[in-house]
Amino acid sequence: MELLEQIKANAQKYSKRIVLPEGTEERTLKAAEVILSEGIAQLILLGKPEDILKQAEKLGLKNIEKATLIDPDSHAKKEVYADLLVELRKSKGMTKEQALKLVVDPLYLATLMIKNGDADGEVAGAINATGDVLRPAFQIVKTEPGISVVSGAFMLLTNKPEFGENGLLVVADCAVHPNPTAEELAEIAVVTARTARNIAKIEPRVAMLSFSTKGSAKNELVDKVVKATELAQKMAPNVMIDGELQADAALVPSVGNLKAPGSPVAGKANVLIFPSLEVGNISYKLVQRIAGIEAVGPVLQGMAAPINDLSRGCSVNDIINMVAITANQAAGLTK
Template sequence: MNLLEQIKENAKKYNKRIVLPEGTEERTLKAADILIGEGIAQIILIGNPAEIKALAEKFDLKNIGKATIIDPANHEKKEAYADLLVELRKSKGMTKEQAMKLVLDPLYLATLMIKSGDADGEVAGAKNATGDVLRPALQIVKTLPGMSVVSGAFLLLTNKPEYGENGLIVCADCAVLPNPTAEELAQIAVATAGTARAIAKIEPRVAMLSFSTKGSAKNELVDKVVKATELAKQMAPDVMIDGEMQADAALVASVGASKAPGSPVAGKANVLIFPSLEVGNISYKLVQRIAGIEAVGPVLQGMAAPINDLSRGCSVSDIVNLVAITVNQAAAK
């Protein structure tokens, strides 16, 4: 059983409620049909019920009738959600009139459902930009205590068991924060260790990557990673974190022993933290395209509840996988 199969099997045990705000989008509906049929999650679809029913018939989807369907224009908690939004955003001048308009927006409605305890997680982005998905999430659900940043992790599934955790590597940030400070980089490291535990069920060994290993180069970019490493160790003393180190020192046992002798992480890292978004994004795309490594994600981390963003070019299976991951995050929370 591969990792994705394990994630789906784990999800079936938890029976979590995942809201899909793009409830009339074709791939989303097809994924919802599979998710319900396989028992991976309880599915909540946001959209016009008549339109969802017609689309289900058009696509010959047999399980959509078992989903909970929320009509943003007409549902019993509309007023209560608007009141909650006013309370959460009153310092920003939110009025009841503005809130009543925003609860018609499926992305705002989904996050209000999570905040109210009516859903356990959300997956969106098949037809909405990342900024539109994250905006209500950051305004309503917000970040975890001690976290000020949201980042995006990828699970790299290689066919090289000598690397990472039997071929699995978790890496970040590849999706959200362009140029993190040392403090933000430390938070990303701790959050990614949590993702490794929650989703991959592995004990993280975190390498803070740079173009230097243990002082082999001097530069302010290296200094940032050195500082981030110390901060991350303070934030999570129960996690194996080390750096700064080059990628080969992190992943290859012989190189790690040579460049960073005595390190608890060098040569056996299963979590890689990139120093900037450009490094992370370029790196995962290169190994995905050139080496044929399967890259699953991005998995958003740092939020107080699991809210994940899809690529607008996603497939039905991408949605199914990300919902299963979101269920595992919700269960770990």
């Protein structure tokens, strides 16, 4: 079974509650129709119910009524969520009056629902900028215990079984944090290993990438990766993590055996951690465009609950896939 089909099948087992704040947006509704008909997740659509149903009828959609429809202007827990927001943001001077204005914003309402235990995850961004999606997430849901940084992972489907896990590579950070410290890079490695387990269902073998392998070059940039490797190994002693490794030493058995003999990761890595966002973003786009490798993501990692951001150019299938991925993340966090 292909990876995305497996992710959807797993999501069907979990039946997680995913909130879609952009409930009247056309692509979101078309995706919701498929998600509901296939049982990929329970859906909560935010928007005026009459507008959602009118749009669904116009688009010829038959299953939207299976979703929970919530009007942000008049929802039953408006006061509850406002009080919760005041409590969470009291150190910033949040007042009840300010909170009551924010809880009618679908992006704030979605994150408050998650924080209050009324939803398991969120997918947004089809018509909202990344900053607008993530701002309430950082303020309300925040990062998971022991993690200070949010990062973005991609699953690269190479169709070359000699690499990674039968052609699958999980790579990060390609989307969020520009120049992580050694401590932050270690955290990114640990949460990406978790993504590999929870979503890709593979046992991670994590390579901390650099332009040096085991001391072949001396530079402060190499030193950062060496330190990050040591910290990541201490944070997750049950995960195979090694570095610093060059990309070929991480992926090619003959090179790995030559440059890093005895390494549990070299030559057979299936998770690649880039030393900076610059490297990660350039790398995944190069292989995507030149080699035609399918890149699924970004999957946001490190949040206390799964909140994923879409590209505003996303397709219906992108939304379906991200909802399934978010459901898998939610299941992994509750294990």
